[in-house]
Amino acid sequence: MKKKNFSASLRLVEHANTTCPGNLITPAANSFRGVRNNSTFSSNVALKSWTKPIEKLQFVPDVTFKTRTRDENGDFEWKDVTTKDLFEKKRVVIFALPGAFTPTCSTTHLPGYEESYEQILKLNIDDVYCLSVNDAFVMRQWGIHQGLVEDKSPGSLGFEQVKLLPDGAAHFTRGMGLSNIWDTERGFGERSWRYSAVVNDMRIEQMFVEKMDGEENIQNSVDDPFKCSDSGTMIEYLKSYIFRKVYV
Numbered sequence: 736m737k738k739k740n741f742s743a744s745l746r747l748v749e750h751a752n753t754t755c756p757g758n759l760i761t762p763a764a765n766s767f768r769g770v771r772n773n774s775t776f777s778s779n780v781a782l783k784s785w786t787k788p789i790e791k792l793q794f795v796p797d798v799t800f801k802t803r804t805r806d807e808n809g810d811f812e813w814k815d816v817t818t819k820d821l822f823e824k825k826r827v828v829i830f831a832l833p834g835a836f837t838p839t840c841s842t843t844h845l846p847g848y849e850e851s852y853e854q855i856l857k858l859n860i861d862d863v864y865c866l867s868v869n870d871a872f873v874m875r876q877w878g879i880h881q882g883l884v885e886d887k888s889p890g891s892l893g894f895e896q897v898k899l900l901p902d903g904a905a906h907f908t909r910g911m912g913l914s915n916i917w918d919t920e921r922g923f924g925e926r927s928w929r930y931s932a933v934v935n936d937m938r939i940e941q942m943f944v945e946k947m948d949g950e951e952n953i954q955n956s957v958d959d960p961f962k963c964s965d966s967g968t969m970i971e972y973l974k975s976y977i978f979r980k981v982y983v
Contacts, residue, residue: 834868848865878893943963
């Protein structure tokens with residue numbers, strides 16, 4: 736697989752022009768983002784580090800995903816997939832959403848990236864991952880329900896185009912600082928706030944975190960903003976990156 740020039744990426748990141756101004760990741764506030772719209776939420780449910788988004792150029796969390804794959808006989812078995820397996824010496828797009836089978840995630844977010852998969856790969860990207868705080872069984876059934884084409888080869892990540900990552904215990908989500916507790920609102924429990932990112936050889940090259948009234952990762956939020964983590968915004972960023980790499 737072709738290696739990407741990360742040092743060149745870093746020089747260009749700060750000059751990126753996107754279609755989602757003001758929504759690029761910024762350093763989070765020092766204090767814990769407590770409840771908004773629901774005063775019954777207890778701030779001790781989540782740690783500060785789980786709710787403060789990481790910044791550009793930082794490394795993604797070092798975790799192990801518990802996935803399901805097929806063996807040589809076509810039977811399913813457990814497979815541990817590490818952060819290094821997914822991101823090391825690769826330039827990939829990852830987007831995260833609150834839950835499999837939920838409305839916006841199923842009608843717009845995942846379908847947008849699945850439809851744009853080949854176009855995204857042509858923009859110097861190795862693969863596209865979709866992450867949710869759901870287990871491997873739920874993620875596979877959701878992919879099938881969405882009409883994704885299964886990759887039945889031994890050891891695969893399950894689907895031919897967008898790969899679905901099960902972050903069932905929220906380890907990656909917490910490490911990204913994007914854990915969100917929806918308890919009294921929706922009753923989801925712990926999930927991921929909606930975002931997308933480009934990861935270049937284990938580091939965040941660019942990140943688009945959804946905001947509401949200028950704030951990121953609002954705990955127990957009534958609203959679920961979806962303005963800048965979509966495939967269109969990602970494609971515009973990737974195109975601008977290539978333009979600047981060639982002409983600047």
